[in-house]
Amino acid sequence: MNSPRDNILARLRAAAPQEATSAREADAPPTPELGRADKIARFNRLMEAMHAEVLLTDSQNWRIALKDLVRKRGLNGLLYAPGTPLGNALEADWDSDLPPLVGYSQEVEQCKERLFAIDAGITSTKGGIADLGALILWPNASEPRLMSLVPAIHIAVLEASRIHDSLAEAMRQERWAEQMPTNALLISGPSKTADIELVLTFGVHGPKELIVLLVED
Amino acid sequence: MxxxxxxxxxxxxxxxxxxxxxxxxxxxxxxxxxxxxxxxxxxxxxxxxxRARGDAIRQxxxxxxxxxxxxxxxxxxxxxxxxxxxxxxxxxxxxxxxxxxxxxxxxxxxxxxxxxxxxxxxxxxxxxxxxxxxxxxxxxxxxxxxxxxxxxxxxxxxxxxxxxxxxxxxxxxxxxxxxxxxxxxxxxxxxxxxxxxxxxxxxxxxxxxxxxxxxxxxxxxxxxxxxxxxxxxxxxxxxxxxxxxxxxxxxxxxxxxxxxxxxxxxxxxxxxxxxxxxxxxxxxxxxxxxxxxxxxxxxKIWADPELRQTLKCIRCGACMNHCPVYTRLGGHAYGYVYPGPIGSILTPQLEGLDHAGAMATASSFCGACEEVCPVKIPIVDILRRLRVESYNKQDASNAVKGHGYKTNATESLTWKAWALSNAVPWINAVNAKLLGLLGPLLPRLPAWGIVKGWRQSRALPRFAGKSLHALAKESRIRDE
Missing domain, CATH: 3.40.50.10420 (NagB/RpiA/CoA transferase-like)
Structure with missing residues (x-):
């Protein structure tokens, strides 16, 4: 007996040769190329419409903004990625009265319980997308995937210069197709659902809050 | 399963x-x-x-x-x-x-x-x-x-x-x-x-x-x-x-x-x-x-160029949201996993017309589904194709699974008679005359069989006493 694979491919190959369409394909509608200020404005507007909180700050003050919000919320800890530029910056200047920084430094199998118990996580981002109002994350060995998913609050740091016009532009410019990571993500707000009577509610299985520290650089 | x-x-x-x-x-x-x-x-x-772009990509x-x-x-x-x-x-x-x-x-x-x-x-x-x-x-x-x-x-x-x-x-x-x-x-x-x-x-x-x-x-x-x-x-x-x-x-x-x-x-x-x-x-x-x-x-669906378009679907559900049939029934009434317009073209092809062919009749051909479909699936054409195949007993290589399940003597005979009456002038004339005479009596007859089902939600048309043909002749309009 042939394998299902062979049978399926044989069936597809046996089908009559198809019409050769050499006609030019329709192009996608163009996305407007925005200036820096417009890109930031649009990104903010769309993210906030999806209930993300965007804090505009700069490279001098982002840590102050972060400490402020962490202090206000009385968190039990902040999950972070040691050994990354962001992680180093946090370690270098973290006050003792703040909720402790908790490093994601073991494999999930060793720290699953702690991971599911912590209130908040902070991650860097690869960029943003203006016409969608979304963050781009490429989790990696030092900044794992669950950091932006399991804690109830996700804090994301985004440099304003990394906001792209569109997803298509980001993919093209950064040559994604040549180097797709284990997992690439777009995130446009806190987790949400409308499965009951289409009533939009936030914080279903993923984070209940998404806070973006948008750093002017 | x-x-x-x-x-x-x-x-x-x-x-x-x-x-x-x-x-x-x-x-x-x-x-x-x-x-x-x-x-x-x-x-x-x-x-x-x-959507032209989406259609092109899927094609x-x-x-x-x-x-x-x-x-x-x-x-x-x-x-x-x-x-x-x-x-x-x-x-x-x-x-x-x-x-x-x-x-x-x-x-x-x-x-x-x-x-x-x-x-x-x-x-x-x-x-x-x-x-x-x-x-x-x-x-x-x-x-x-x-x-x-x-x-x-x-x-x-x-x-x-x-x-x-x-x-x-x-x-x-x-x-x-x-x-x-x-x-x-x-x-x-x-x-x-x-x-x-x-x-x-x-x-x-x-x-x-x-x-x-x-x-x-x-x-x-x-x-x-x-x-x-x-x-x-x-x-x-x-x-x-x-x-x-x-x-x-x-x-x-x-x-x-x-x-x-x-x-x-x-x-x-x-x-x-x-x-x-x-x-x-x-x-x-x-x-x-x-x-x-x-x-x-x-x-199998893929092998037929027309039916293949069913496979362009990206499962957005817009056809359901805009379908006057789906919005009154919901998905469960269709009885299968995929309901609504896309379900009505996909399911009979997956399960066979003899099982799910009735789904293809759950449409008024209004075309709302096609208007909103993001990849331009010709849903109405495919529905029509499935309805035709329901009566088509011939085993063509691209025939849909379970085709011909609806073929029956009464309908075949009726259509044959209809064709004959439209091909032979004297039969047509006799028919028109008979309907003109007997038509007004029809609503008074007891409904039976398929007529009964049909009349449950429809009023019988009123038949004119004389056919258009006869009226034209009386008015001396030249017969060409």
Whole structure:
């Protein structure tokens, strides 16, 4: 007996040769190329419409903004990625009265319980997308995937210069197709659902809050 | 596993139409979804351009389907994803079970997947002692009530909050009755979080699979999809083999069309692109990722150039939201996994006309579905084709499974007589005369058989005493 694979491919190959369409394909509608200020404005507007909180700050003050919000919320800890530029910056200047920084430094199998118990996580981002109002994350060995998913609050740091016009532009410019990571993500707000009577509610299985520290650089 | 239930369409339809609660729930929801979609695609020129792009991408993908499937397999394999092929749902279920057995897994957490519904995977796994828990809120709700999805995007849309409140109160231990949507949501979050924590294998569908990079794309709002594909050590993705696209750059237009058409969203909360299992040094993500490619009749559909267009579908559900039949019945009345206009063209082809052919009659040919379809599937043409094939007994190579099931002597004879009466002038004249004389008596005759059914919801036309032909002759209009 042939394998299902062979049978399926044989069936597809046996089908009559198809019409050769050499006609030019329709192009996608163009996305407007925005200036820096417009890109930031649009990104903010769309993210906030999806209930993300965007804090505009700069490279001098982002840590102050972060400490402020962490202090206000009385968190039990902040999950972070040691050994990354962001992680180093946090370690270098973290006050003792703040909720402790908790490093994601073991494999999930060793720290699953702690991971599911912590209130908040902070991650860097690869960029943003203006016409969608979304963050781009490429989790990696030092900044794992669950950091932006399991804690109830996700804090994301985004440099304003990394906001792209569109997803298509980001993919093209950064040559994604040549180097797709284990997992690439777009995130446009806190987790949400409308499965009951289409009533939009936030914080279903993923984070209940998404806070973006948008750093002017 | 073939669908063994016999679907009684007329009974289902009558029951749905008489369910006032269901009709109110549906009406409100479908109007809202339609309105949200219109708000998002408010520029008709840009929308036409976008869907022309979407159509072109899907057509190109289908044109090269065998090559793209092989490329996808090669790429995925190189990335460390294990690819399996299944001709039937039974094979696909078997592959799942074998993976679970190898890992001695008994707790599966599932993200929303219509293909897994097509496989009746949950039922199959439960029969084999595996708990398969739906984690999408809507899917979780209907699973608690032992129901199937009534809509492919919003599976529990036939229920209102009171019904869900009662269900949670009755089925989830220590749950107080509440109709507050946020509280219902919080209850589900609490229950499911423990399941995410303990899940041994995650199962998901696939929205697009990119052949160029071997990437599986998943669209979702809740985060349960990410949980299922990230937290457990094993991830199994199931997909219909038509979901493949050629290039990564094909994804952005399709993504916009999908989220916009489905719920009027510019983008969902999460767009999750998975290209490999956990790599050396990475701290989370499944160590094994499996991709199951399911045929289940798709390769046969693909072989016919007209029917192939069915496979362009990106499962947005917009055709349902805009269908005057679906919005009055809901999905359950159709009796199969895929309801609404897309279900009415897809299901008879998958299950056979002799089983599900009646679905192709659940349309007034109004064409609303085609107008909103983001990839321009000629739904009405395909419906018409299926209706024709229902009467076509000839075994052409591209005939739809179960064709000719409707052929019967009465109808054949009636049509033959009709043809004759229109081909032979004197028969036509006699007929016209007879109808003119006897026509007025018809409403007074007792209704019987098919006439009775027909007259239940229709008034009989009034026959003119004389035919147009006779009237023209009397007025001395020249007969040409």
């Amino acid at each position: 073939a669908e063994t239930v016999v679907v009684d369409f007329p009974k289902n339809f009558t029951r749905a139409l008489n369910d006032g609660q269901l009709r109110r729930n549906l009406r409100a929801a479908m109007d809202t979804l339609g309105m949200r979609r219109r708000t998002l695609f408010s520029d008709p020129v840009a929308f036409e351009q976008l 190109r993908a289908l044109r090269q389907l065998p090559e793209l499937l092989e490329r996808l397999e090669t790429k995925c394999t190189a990335n460390g994803i294990q690819v399996h092929w299944a001709e039937t749902p039974a094979q696909a279920n078997g592959i799942c079970l074998e993976i679970l057995r190898r890992h001695k897994a008994t707790r599966v957490i599932k993200g929303k997947s219509m293909v897994s519904e097509e496989m009746h995977l949950n039922h199959f796994l439960e029969e084999h002692g595996v708990e398969a828990l739906e984690t999408d809120l809507g899917e979780y709700i209907i699973q608690l009530d032992h129901e199937t999805p009534s809509h492919i995007i919003v599976p529990a849309i036939h229920k209102n909050r009171d019904q869900i409140a009662r269900l949670f109160h009755e089925k989830i231990p220590d749950t107080p009755y509440t109709e507050v949507v946020e509280e219902l949501n919080a209850i589900a979050r609490k229950v499911l979080r423990e399941k995410f924590f303990a899940g041994e294998v995650g199962v998901s569908g696939v929205n697009f699979a990119v052949a160029e990079t071997g990437t599986l794309c998943l669209v979702e709002n809740e985060g349960n999809g990410r949980m299922c594909t990230t937290a457990p050590p094993v991830h199994i993705a199931v997909m219909g083999l038509e979901k493949v696209v050629e290039r990564l750059e094909d994804v952005p237009p399709l993504l916009r069309l999908l989220t916009g058409s489905a719920t009027g969203q510019l983008i969902t909360t999460y767009f999750n692109m998975i290209t490999s299992p956990r790599k050396q040094g990475e701290k989370d993500g499944p160590k094994e990722v499996h991709l199951i490619l399911l045929d289940n009749g798709r390769s």
